[in-house]
Each structure stands twice: as C-alpha cells, then as structure tokens.
Amino acid sequence: MTWHLIPCGPQDPLRVVVVGAGGMGRAWLAAVTASPEAELVGVVDLDLEAARRATADLGRLDLPLGTDVVTLAAEAGAQAVINVTVPAAHHSVTTAALFAGLPVLGEKPAADTMARALSLAAASEASGHLFMVSQSRRWNPHLFALRDMVKELGAIGTLTTDFFRAPHFGGFREEMPYPLLADMAIHAFDSARFLLDADPVAVHCSAYNPKWSWYDGDAAATAVFEMEGDVRYVYNGSWCSPGAETSWNGSWRVSGEKGSALWDGENEPVLVADVRPAERPRSPYSDIAGSLHAFVEALRTGAAPMGEVHENVMSLVMVEASVQSARTGQRVLVDEVLQQAHAAAVRAETRPEVREVLLGRR
Template identity: 30%
Template sequence: MDTADTAPLRAPFRVGLIGYGLAGSVFHAPLIAATDGLTLDTVVTANPERQRQAAAEHPQVRTAATAEELLGRAGDLDLVVIASPNRTHVPLARAALEAGLPVVVDKPLAATAAEAEELAALAEGRGLLLSAFQNRRWDNDFRTVAKLVEGGALGKVQRFESRFERWRPRPKGGWRESGDPAEIGGILYDLGSHLVDQALTLFGPAVTVYAESDVRRAGAEADDDTFIAIGHASGVRSHLWMSATAAQLGPRFRVLGDTAGYVKYGLDPQEGALREGLRPGTAASWGVEAESSWGRLGAGESPLTGGGEPVPTLPGDYPAYYAAIAEALRTGGLPPVTAREAAAALRVLEAAKTSAAEARTVTLSD
C-alpha cells in the first residue's frame, strides 16, 4: 500500500487483538470495547480456555488461533493491536504493517531503538499509524505531576524521582522473568519502559544514563531490581527505581523544584479496577482515588509529618489512549504515542543495560 493510496478511515473501526493474556484481556480488550468508534472484532489466541474467556467477556467477538489467520483477512480490519509476548512484537508489527493495517503495540515496542526506528520508517512509508501503548501517561498521579510541572507550582524542577516497586520475593516464572535475551524479559523493559517514557515526556531528551541492575531473588534469571539516573538536556535529573524485591515501598513520585516539592504515595487505581472486572464508563468515579491518597505540595518538611498541602489527584484516564487512537484513525493525525517516541525511550533502556554491565555513565551522543 502506497502513501497515496491511504486515507483517513471511517468509524466504527474494526480491531483485531493478538494475545489474550494479562495485557490483552485486562487492559486492551476492555479499553477497546469501551471506546466510541472502535469495535473489538477478533481476538487471536490458540489457548482454548482463553478463547472461551474472550467469548464470555465479549460475546460478539470472533476468535482466531494464529496471527496469520487474522492477517489473512486484513481487508476486514482497520487496526491490529499486538499484546502478545515481547519477542513477537517486531515480527507481528512488521507483518501487520505490510498487510496494510495500522498497528498498536504493547510496550516495549521492540528490543532495540534500531528495530523501533525500522518499524517507524515502514509505517511512515506506507502512511499507516504505528503507536506504542504507554497507558501510564494517563495514570492519575502522573497527570497530576504534569499539571503541577506545567503550571509552575514547583518552580524550576531540579530532580524527578519515580518508583515502580513491588514486593514479590519469589519469582513467578514465565517469559517475563526469563533470562533468555530473546524474550526481552526483566524489570528494566517491563516497568522501566513506563518510567523512562514518563520522564522523557515531562522533561525531554536524555543526554546521559547511569544504571545499576541486579538479580536479587534466588532462582531468578532476569533483572528484578534496577535503578536508572537520567541527565536531561533540560537540566533536570531523573532518578528511576523499579523493583520486585522492595520490602518497603517508597513514594511513587517525589518531584523537587526550586520553590516547592510534591510527594505522592500509592498506585493509580485503574489497573486494580480492570483486574477486578470493572469497566470504564460504568461509573462516574472511574480513575478517581480517595482524598486520603492525595499527594502533598510544599517545602521544608516531610509530608509524612504534616508538611505541605494536599493536592487533589486528577482522575486517571486510560480510556483517553484509545479515544486518541480512534481520532487519529478518523483524521489521519498522529497517534497519542508515536513510534519515534518509543524509540527514544528504548535508546535510554539500551544505554541503561550498557551502563549497568560496564559500571559507567553512558552519553547518548556517543
């Protein structure tokens, strides 16, 4: 398909979803189904139990056993969403784009920035949408931090601290914790994909990257405790922690400016709601958290001893991602997260791997 042959599509857009594990069943399928202008047409999974689950949760959906079966009828679809294991992201995205279909890929888009750039060039050459699913840009706490930063409530930001910590002392196994590089497992690419994307979204390109990465748990194969320090071209320093071995959880965000700081504990409630089977649009309180979980803004005293003032947390809004995808399909505009942005984040993740392995700071211009 040449660029000249492409034109904005007309809703409702028919979506084929590849993969119905955690990402597909908990995040993508419910959000697609809740989005005006999108309809979940087909779910691809070879697992009979997951096929039955998809049919029960989305009665009108069709199922297919393989991606090849889905792409064999590409003319019946308007969008392919890839929520299968990380190692399949690049080949499936390439196949879908070559079949003439716009594509959304769950993070990480690829294992390397070079692969992400190749996919971006393929999509651009064919005039097709290609987006990475970075839903954490629509977390309630991140939306609140962005508002405070953009509104100048902190003054000039000097340091951005962000944590995604869990207490999982025993490995669960599976491809996400595999030591095989081909699986693209480990916590750096799992949680780090979110943290790095958020830091770059707020404070712009990275110049330097320093990282420490460990395998802490007995029997674990992939990194489960990692720290990244980013020096941004803007002058901000981002300190990012991701761990499965944190016996005490730190603040989700601590953002320090030259006039004030903001500290926020706890996680956005949307993932928990989706896991419990709740769906966007069923209640006006979607993404809203209790006042007791609000972060605090102030200077000179810890928020844990009453310092600062509580800041109402903006509602989380995961549905906004697919609403923006539907709008981009309708108008031919840019998606909410571009493949080039995903490549920039992958460049940082690759630098972090190098830094941790060689115990040095990596300058990205190198």
C-alpha cells in the same frame, strides 16, 4: 509524519483485531469491548486455545479466531490491529500488519530491541500507516496534574521514582536478563519524559539481583539519567521487594527552584510550594482506554498522539542505555546508543523499502 486516515469514531467504530490473548491481551479485549469508538472483530494467538478461552470468558464465542494476523484481519474486515504479543513478537507482528495496510496500536515496549523499534518506525513511514505504542501509565490523570505542578516549580533539579514490588509472574519476565529495566521501568522512564518535557542525554545504571530473587535476570536497578535541561532523573527499583510496596506507578518526587511536588502513584499529587498550578485539561480516559481513544483520534484527524513510535523510541532508548551501562559499568551517552541501534537496524533490515527509509533515502 503523516498516515492514512480512517473515518472512525463513535458513529463508525474502528474495526480491530487483537493479537495476543494472554494476561494483557484480555485487558485489551475488555477495553475494546467497552469502547464506543472501536469494535472487536477477531482475536489472534499462536495458542488458539488461549484465544478461545479469552473469548469464552468475554462471552464472545462468535468471534473469529486465528494464528496469523494478516489472514484473520482480511477475513474479518479489520481496519486496525492491537498488538499485545510478547515483546519478542512485536516486530514481526507489527511489520506484517503495517504492510498489510493496517495501522497498529502496540503494547510497550515498541520492540524487544532499539534496533527493531527503529525498524518499526521506518516501517510505519514506508507503509504510510500509523504505529502508536500504548504507554498506558501516561494517560493517568494524576500524572497530568503532576506535570501541571512541574510547570510551576521553576527550574527543576531532580526527579525521582522509587518502585518496590514483589510480583510472581512466571513466564517471559522471569527469564529475561533485565526484567525490571526492560519490562517495567520503561513506564516510569516514559512518564519522566512526559513530566519534564525532556529527552535523556546520558545514564549511569547499576543493575543487580538480590540473593533471594525468584528472577533469572537482574530484578533490581538504580539508574541516574542526565536529562535535557540539566535535570537529574533517578530511578530506584526492585521487582523482588516484599513489604511496604509502592504503587504500580511508583512513588515520585519533583524537586524544583520554587518547591517540590510529591505523588504516591495512586492519589492526587501534592504540591509543596507557594505557587498555584494553572488548571489545564487532563486526559479524558486513563490507562489503556486513554491509548485506545488517542489512537482512534489520531486515525481520524492525523494529529500525532503521545506514543507515536518516533516519539516513543526515546523512552525505549532509556532502557537500552541503562542496560548497556549496567553491563559495562560506564556512563552511557544516549546519542551513541541511538547510532549503534541505527547501524544494527540497517544491517538487519530485510525489507528494501524499510531499509531505504532507515538510510534516509525516502
């Protein structure tokens, strides 16, 4: 798709409002402040005191604050929005911003359900404004190096991620029905698509909550995906696993025709094969700085960035298909999940112009 371009970059920094001043919102405030390509012009949070504390810690008590993105963005002359609210608010905040004429860079997940993510993809088309999802872990230079290795291994049989950590977050994660799958595994699912350059076809997933878990929902899961090209992707993780923790990226293994590649998620990946990967360009920025740079570039040039919502929904569908499989105990076909989500999106849509896009009429 195409979107309205904005002449922005280091000479003319993109004026952005950050919405959501919680833990990750603070990381975004720092990233925008550090970027030569963007300028922070306001902060929005339903909790004005949280916004005030975050701007005070940033040493920017001069910044305008508000509780409504559209109002504050207009007052501050913003050109774009970074949505770092809780997942349940992603759909309403992003839709309001897009239809106020503001492109959006949103934290993962695109939305709290696939249906609402499809609504956002259609809202992006209907409004003509870019909606990009920040999958920060995709911009890791080591992941780029691992992808280069994958290209040299011939046919790929299996890709695996082990993820074992024991964080105590409090807040929304400890109340979600599937915290690991919905809030964390999406990073690995998205990276798996990137590494294999393949989308998911089907999944069988078992989710469970160890008896010592401090989460209400299932904090552990094992999912086996059938990916395009007949590759198996196996995700095995737990968010209540003290001791011998993996990195936040997880621990990866690629098993291919000509050898294997290993990545601990923190250091350079290791190739165990008699081949030499070609040197290809890596991401110039890592983490959310990578997402921000790609967003600015996409607004300036019109080139589709990784994370553009139409591409990104294929990572979110891996979450929804896994949850459906965990609930039913059945192998779940991704196409069926997409069809169900589309039907639900059409039923729930309240904006006529978005509904028309969902129905393929514009």
